[in-house]
Amino acid sequence: MSAAAESAASSNGPGFAAPDVPSDAIINTCVHCGLCLPNCPTYRELYREPSSPRGRIQLIRNVAEGRIGIDSPIFREQMYQCLDCRACEAVCPSGVQYGQLVETARAQIERAVPRPIWQRVLRRLAFQGLFGSMPRFRAFAGLLRFYQRSGLQRLARATGLLRLVGMEQRERMLPAIDSEFLVPRGQTWTPAGPVEHRVALFAGCVMSTAYAEVDRATARVLAANGCEVVAPPSQGCCGALHVHAGLLDDGRELMRRNVEAFEALDVEAIVVNAAGCGAALKEYGHLLADDPTYAARAAAVAAKVKDVTEYLCSIDLTPPGGRVEQTVTYQEPCHLAHAQRVKTPPRQLLRAIPGLRLVEMAESDLCCGSAGIYNLTQPELSAALRRRKVEHALATDATTIVSANPGCMLQLQAGLAEAGRPIAVKHVVELLDEAYRAGSAPAAK
Ligand code: SF4
Ligand code: SF4
Numbered sequence: 010m011s012a013a014a015e016s017a018a019s020s021n022g023p024g025f026a027a028p029d030v031p032s033d034a035i036i037n038t039c040v041h042c043g044l045c046l047p048n049c050p051t052y053r054e055l056y057r058e059p060s061s062p063r064g065r066i067q068l069i070r071n072v073a074e075g076r077i078g079i080d081s082p083i084f085r086e087q088m089y090q091c092l093d094c095r096a097c098e099a100v101c102p103s104g105v106q107y108g109q110l111v112e113t114a115r116a117q118i119e120r121a122v123p124r125p126i127w128q129r130v131l132r133r134l135a136f137q138g139l140f141g142s143m144p145r146f147r148a149f150a151g152l153l154r155f156y157q158r159s160g161l162q163r164l165a166r167a168t169g170l171l172r173l174v175g176m177e178q179r180e181r182m183l184p185a186i187d188s189e190f191l192v193p194r195g196q197t198w199t200p201a202g203p204v205e206h207r208v209a210l211f212a213g214c215v216m217s218t219a220y221a222e223v224d225r226a227t228a229r230v231l232a233a234n235g236c237e238v239v240a241p242p243s244q245g246c247c248g249a250l251h252v253h254a255g256l257l258d259d260g261r262e263l264m265r266r267n268v269e270a271f272e273a274l275d276v277e278a279i280v281v282n283a284a285g286c287g288a289a290l291k292e293y294g295h296l297l298a299d300d301p302t303y304a305a306r307a308a309a310v311a312a313k314v315k316d317v318t319e320y321l322c323s324i325d326l327t328p329p330g331g332r333v334e335q336t337v338t339y340q341e342p343c344h345l346a347h348a349q350r351v352k353t354p355p356r357q358l359l360r361a362i363p364g365l366r367l368v369e370m371a372e373s374d375l376c377c378g379s380a381g382i383y384n385l386t387q388p389e390l391s392a393a394l395r396r397r398k399v400e401h402a403l404a405t406d407a408t409t410i411v412s413a414n415p416g417c418m419l420q421l422q423a424g425l426a427e428a429g430r431p432i433a434v435k436h437v438v439e440l441l442d443e444a445y446r447a448g449s450a451p452a453a454k
Contacts, residue, residue, distance in 0.1 A: 024075050028299065029116045029257055031069050031109075038105045039066045045097035045107075050376045051090055054393055059087050062097035062107055069114050080122045088114050090387060092380040093253050094343035099350065108348065109295075115255030136256055140214060140246040141263065147190055150218035154186035178392075181426065182384055184219035184419050191217040191224040193240035198228040205235030206324060209274050211267075211281040211290065211314075214246040215415045223415075226442035227282045227317050233445045234327050238280075244270040249289035249344075252296065253381040261300070264293050268307050279310065282317045282438060284342035284414035285381070288349050290314040316345060318354035318413060318437055330448020332364030333440055338407035339367060340398065340421060341374040342414035355413055355437045362444045370401040379420035391420075399424035409433040411440065 025031060045062040046052050052061040059068065068084050071077045077084060091111050098107045124132070139146050156162055162180075164170075171177040193212045208231060212224050228238045244267055251260030267290070271279055281287035289296075294308030315323070337359060345351045352374070359367045378384060378394030398421065402410050410425075412418050413436060421434045 025073055025079065025117045026121070029113045031073060031113045031117070032106075033073065035106050035110050036066060036070050036073065038103045039063065039101075040103050042102065045101050045105075048096045048100045048375075050092060050094060050096065050378075050394055051390065053375070054390060059083060060090060062101075062105075065091055066105070066107070066110065069110055072114075072117075079117055084114075085118055085122065088118060090390065092343070092376050092378070092383055094376040094380060095347040096343060096374070096376065099347040112252050112255070112257070115253075116257045117255075119255035132254070132256075136251055136254065136259055140250060141259070143214065143245045146214050146246070147192070147218060150186050150190065153183065154188075157183075157185060178388060179385060182419065182423050184215065184415070186219055187221040189221060191221040191240070193217070193242055193244050195242045196240055198232045198236075198238040200232045200235050200237065202235060204237045206278075207237045207239070207276050208278045208280050208320070209271055209276045210238050210240045211244065211247070211271075211279055211283075211286060212240055213281070213283045213286050213415070216283045216286075220415050220418065220436070223282055223436045223439060226436070227280065227438045230321070230438050230441045230445060231280060231317070234321060234324060239274065239276065241270050241274060247286040247289045248296075249285045250381050252289060257296070260289075261297060264289075264297055264307065265300075265303055268293065268297070268303055268310050271310050271313075272306050276313065278315045278320050279313045280315055280317050280320050282413065282436065284316065284345035284349065285416060287314060287316045288344035291349065316349060316351050316354070316413070318345075318358055319349070319351045321441075322354040322357055326358070326361060327445075329362050329441060329444030331444045332447065333362050333444050334364040335409050335440070336366045336368060336405075336407050337409045337411045337435075337440070338370045338402055338405045339373060339437075340370070340377060340402065340410055340412045340417055342412055342417045343374070343376050343380070345413055346374045355411070358437055358441055359411065362440055363448075365440065365444075368405045368407055370405050370407075372397070372401055377417050377420045377424075379414075379416035381416065384420060384423075395420055395424040395427070399428050399430075403428065403430055403432075407432075409435055409440075411435050411437055413437050 049061050058064040065087050068087055072079050072084055093111055095108045139149050171180050191212050210228055217224050231238045246263050248260030248263035291311050291314045293311040297303045297307035377398040378391035384391040410421050418434050425431050
């Protein structure tokens with residue numbers, strides 16, 4: 010840490026204070042070359058230096074060195090205008106670990122600059138009340154499902170009530186909740202043939218409720234590939250949303266629980282089908298590095314984490330026997346393409362499906378604007394990126410858009426509905442599952 014930053018950190022004035030101080034070493038790795046700028050979605054929308062990775066790193070440096078305060082409006086605006094999509098990190102020739110910088114900068118803001126009371130209450134209810142407890146999360150998802158299926162949603166939309174309370178746009182972003190949740194209780198899925206691999210399924214919070222069928226498809230596809238799949242109980246939300254929102258301590262609580270849920274399992278991989286969760290789980294070692302009780306255990310769990318597409322391509326894939334006669338285009342989740350650098354496996358799996366035609370859309374790896382709760386906190390930029398993504402997808406002749414993250418799938422569904430073109434949005438494993446079920450490959454028991 011520089012002398013200026015040290016003095017700022019140890020004072021109550023401007024600057025950062027331990028823990029979770031944005032790393033000087035990372036800040037100083039940036040050589041200001043600007044190669045990341047064309048890959049940054051906010052820079053491409055706004056063409057302003059402060060809205061670029063280089064501009065944001067300079068703002069973090071300015072706070073670290075006491076030139077501006079942590080409560081400076083431009084600093085706070087830019088730390089939250091950033092999508093944390095990490096496209097800049099993936100192309101940076103100097104290897105700047107930008108994600109760590111912005112996440113710790115947000116943690117600093119959350120600790121130093123109090124939010125209005127209503128925001129504190131709402132954030133506590135959401136991040137601790139719901140995402141902090143899977144039983145509560147499922148109960149809330151059940152209420153949402155009742156709202157969606159009982160006619161209340163139709164009524165609220167038809168009467169203009171949602172418009173009246175300023176919730177019309179936000180309500181449209183709600184996921185359609187699945188009929189049956191996937192509740193991890195230690196259940197297993199076994200292959201019809203011999204067991205060749207043993208893996209654990211990370212079920213997720215949004216995935217296991219809004220997209221529970223994707224979790225079930227994931228287990229079936231793994232079983233069709235010789236895997237015995239176990240869904241350990243007491244797993245929960247991965248904490249990614251908390252990390253992105255600057256709530257590192259709350260996120261770490263959830264990480265410790267997941268470490269305990271997965272560490273004793275005799276499995277070769279912990280398979281994840283949500284890109285955002287996978288990216289966070291792979292970083293547990295780093296995020297819990299300062300916890301003497303959990304650091305090594307978290308690193309051991311993180312080392313086993315694999316995105317489902319990455320895992321399936323690492324084993325001898327059972328060729329799907331059935332045909333899926335569809336033209337699809339693939340939207341790359343940022344936390345798969347940039348944070349995990351998994352770009353080829355989803356395409357490889359799609360190309361392995363007989364009858365399926367994959368066509369590429371323009372800018373497939375540019376953020377769709379979902380980015381955790383970005384569509385709630387930055388609705389205008391999020392909508393601009395959503396429209397851009399949907400335009401590119403609709404410019405192809407695809408009849409289905411494929412992705413690998415629940416946030417992206419939701420954002421695409423909302424964008425397509427907005428455009429009046431509600432074509433299908435699916436996860437890669439749903440199409441693989443269709444192909445296995447339509448064919449003669451051994452099915453899961
Ligand atoms: S973050 Fe990397 S690519 Fe961007 S300006 Fe700095 S060194 Fe260049
Ligand atoms: S994380 Fe994404 S939005 Fe943020 S600076 Fe990097 S490229 Fe831009």
